[in-house]
Structure formats: structure tokens, C-alpha cells
Amino acid sequence: MTYVLVLIVLTLAIPWGGTVIARRLAGGLPPRWACPMLTGAAVLLAGGTISTLIGLFHVPFLASLEHLPLAQVLEVWPAVVPLAGAAGAVMLVQAVLLVRRLVQHRLLLKRAWLLADEGVGDGDVLVVPGSDVDAFALPGYRGRSGRVVVTSGMVRSLKEGEREVLLAHERAHLAGRHHLLSAVVDLAAVVHPALRSLRAALVFHLERWADEDAAATVGDRRAAAVAIARAALAGTSHGRVAGYPLLSATSGPVPQRVEALLLPEPVAPRGPARRAGVTALAGTVAGGAVAALALAYGLHEYVEYAARQLIGVPGGCSSLWGVVDTLVGSGG
Structure with missing residues (x-):
């Protein structure tokens, strides 16, 4: 089963390379293009990781469904039970972390709305009294539409024209539903540690x-x-809980953002540079997804083939791994 182990290692390692390529490609794209690209890459790379774990986890169960004795499987692949157990444990941890993350997101949103309830409304803007200096885009919650929350401290800190920029910034977050992209990548980062770097890049x-x-709004x-x-x-x-920043004008590396605003408006690359970047990212992400699916499908077909040989049924898949005849013959 050397091929299987190589495929497992390759599938779990691909996200490390995929995230590097995704971040570099995003750096050369306008932000409006970079954000969905980073989100899509995170989802596909996380999906490939989960497919690999499922493929490992279900081998002993497939063997039992095909009436293949576990002892026979262990003769062919002694590490199958430890690997399946490890895959199951990792998926269990992932599930717990995902649920925990979802709960934290909901708690943050609830606390932010409790804070907003103290504010004075003016259209889509809520001004919250207090000395804290903050402003953030508050997504809709339980039938309530999204609002821009600004503390009175922030209002006092900015001039009128600057307040206009701040409100336009937060309204852009709400109009683009940026909180959904942020939540998707944040959850994907739980699945594979390599995807955490995409979370910072997306912010x-x-x-x-x-x-x-x-x-563009202020011109x-x-x-x-x-x-x-x-x-x-x-x-x-103010307004940040357990490392979850609400979408705010003060989030992210501000010096780089200011420097970018002092340059001309970014445009999408064209010609060979664009094709090369898209091809590199698509190839890496697609390679990870295909490798994960191939692993899950290959393990399934391998167990079915072995079971047919043991019970004397002709046919089945041909030498899927290149060594299947020898492996099955040793247990026949």
C-alpha cells in the first residue's frame, strides 16, 4: 500500500502549497476579485482534506460490508486500523472545533447587537455612547437588518469628511456581505492548519x-x-471577542492599506500574467481535490476487489494500485 501512503501524504500536504499560491495570486488582484478567490481556495482545500480523512476512516467499515475479515485486511495493510482510528479522531476534533467556532461567532454577533441596542439610530447607523473609539459593520441578526455601529468616541475623533469615509467603508462591508466570506474561511481554517494564513490574507x-x-464614494x-x-x-x-474582529475600518495591517490608497486604483492583470497565476492556483487546488477523491475512491475499490477475490466472484476492478493482485493473493 505504498501508493496509498504516498497519496495520503500528498493530499494532506497540498494545502500548504495551495495557500502560498493563493496568497500570492490574491496580492496581484483587485480586492473585489481576491476575496472570493481566497474563499473558494479555502473551501476546496478544506474539502480535499476532509475527503482524505473520510477515505481513511471508512476502510475497515467497507471491509465489513464486503464480508472481508478484518484479520485479512491487516495482513495486507497492518496500519489500516491505526490510520483509520487517527483519521476518525482528527475528524472528531475538527467537528468539535467547528461547532465551537460557530458558537463563538453567534455569541459575538449577539453581544454586538446587545451593544447596538444601547445606541441611537439614524438610518442604517447606530451611535453608541461611551469613551471607546470604534466602528464596525454589524451583520443582520434574527430578522434585523445590518447596521453600521459607531461609538461616540469615534465620532468625536474624526472630522466630518473623515466620518463620511468611515461610514462608506462599513456600508461597503454590509453591501458586499463580507461577513459571510470571513466566516467561511474562518471555519475552513479549523480543518487544516495551513488555511489559517488564508484567514489573515482575507481580512x-x-x-x-x-x-x-x-x-470611490467620496471621490x-x-x-x-x-x-x-x-x-x-x-x-x-471594543467589540472584539476571542480573536474574532468584527469588520472594522481599523482591522488588518493599516499601513499597507493606507499605502495602497495613495496609489492608483488597482486593476486586474491581463494577458500571460493573469493566465499563469490562475493556472497555477487552479492546478494546485484541483490537484488536491482530485488526489483526495482518488484516495477515497481507490480505497473503496480496493476493498471491493479484495472481497470479490476472497469469496470467489470473478471480475471486479483491475489492478488499481498496481500491486493489488499480489496483495490479495497473499491472503487468498
């Missing part, structure tokens, strides 16, 4: 997306840069 590009929309990129910088310098950490 940056989501903020850049909102920055660009705010600059002055330099004024938008000054407003973002001033808001970040005045901002506090």
Missing part, C-alpha cells in the same frame, strides 16, 4: 475592498487614506 483584502469602495483616495489612518490611530479594541 486584509476585505478591508482593502471596503477601502476602495469608500474612496478622493488621499482623503480616504487619511481618514482610515486617523480612525486606526484613535481606535480601541
Whole structure:
């Protein structure tokens, strides 16, 4: 089963390379393109990891369904039970962490809405009293539409034109439903540690997306840069719980965001550069997905083939792994 082990290692290692390529490609794209690309890459790479674990976990169960004695399987592949057990344990941990993450997201949203209830409404804006200096986009919750929450401390810290930039930034988060992209990548990062780097990259590009929309709204990129910088310098950490920042103008690496606003508006690459970047990312992600599916399908077919040989039924799949005849013959 050398081929199987090589495929397992390859499938679980691909996300490390995939995330590097995804981040580099995102750096050359406009934020509006980079965010869905990073989200899609995270979902596909996480799906490939889960497929690999499922493929390992279900081998002993497939053997029992095909009336193949477990002792016979162990003669062919002694490590099958430890590997299946490890895969099951990893999936159990992943499930617990995913549920925990979902609960934390819901608690943060609930606490943020409790804070918002203290504010004074003005259209889609809620001004919350207090000395904290913060502003964030608050997604809809239990039938309530999304709002922009601004503390009175933030209102006092900015000039009128800067407040306009801030509100345009947060409204861009709500209009683009950026919280959904953020939540998807945050959950995918639980599945494989390599995907955590995509979470940080996505936060940056989501903020850049909102920055660009705010600059377009006010029609002055330099004024938008000054407003973002001033808001970040005045901002506090209010509204953040357990490492989950709400989408805020003060999130992400602010110096890089300000520097980007002082440059011309980014445009999508064209020609060979675009094709090369897209091909590299698509090849890596597709390779991981295909390897994971091939592993799950191959293990399934291997068990069925072995079972047919043991019970004397002709046919079945041909030498799937290249060594299947020898392996099955040793137990026949």
C-alpha cells in the first residue's frame, strides 16, 4: 500500500502549497476579485482534506460490508486500523472545533447587537455612547437588518469628511456581505492548519475592498487614506471577542492599506500574467481535490476487489494500485 501512503501524504500536504499560491495570486488582484478567490481556495482545500480523512476512516467499515475479515485486511495493510482510528479522531476534533467556532461567532454577533441596542439610530447607523473609539459593520441578526455601529468616541475623533469615509467603508462591508466570506474561511481554517494564513490574507483584502469602495464614494483616495489612518490611530479594541474582529475600518495591517490608497486604483492583470497565476492556483487546488477523491475512491475499490477475490466472484476492478493482485493473493 505504498501508493496509498504516498497519496495520503500528498493530499494532506497540498494545502500548504495551495495557500502560498493563493496568497500570492490574491496580492496581484483587485480586492473585489481576491476575496472570493481566497474563499473558494479555502473551501476546496478544506474539502480535499476532509475527503482524505473520510477515505481513511471508512476502510475497515467497507471491509465489513464486503464480508472481508478484518484479520485479512491487516495482513495486507497492518496500519489500516491505526490510520483509520487517527483519521476518525482528527475528524472528531475538527467537528468539535467547528461547532465551537460557530458558537463563538453567534455569541459575538449577539453581544454586538446587545451593544447596538444601547445606541441611537439614524438610518442604517447606530451611535453608541461611551469613551471607546470604534466602528464596525454589524451583520443582520434574527430578522434585523445590518447596521453600521459607531461609538461616540469615534465620532468625536474624526472630522466630518473623515466620518463620511468611515461610514462608506462599513456600508461597503454590509453591501458586499463580507461577513459571510470571513466566516467561511474562518471555519475552513479549523480543518487544516495551513488555511489559517488564508484567514489573515482575507481580512486584509476585505478591508482593502471596503477601502476602495469608500474612496470611490467620496471621490478622493488621499482623503480616504487619511481618514482610515486617523480612525486606526484613535481606535480601541471594543467589540472584539476571542480573536474574532468584527469588520472594522481599523482591522488588518493599516499601513499597507493606507499605502495602497495613495496609489492608483488597482486593476486586474491581463494577458500571460493573469493566465499563469490562475493556472497555477487552479492546478494546485484541483490537484488536491482530485488526489483526495482518488484516495477515497481507490480505497473503496480496493476493498471491493479484495472481497470479490476472497469469496470467489470473478471480475471486479483491475489492478488499481498496481500491486493489488499480489496483495490479495497473499491472503487468498
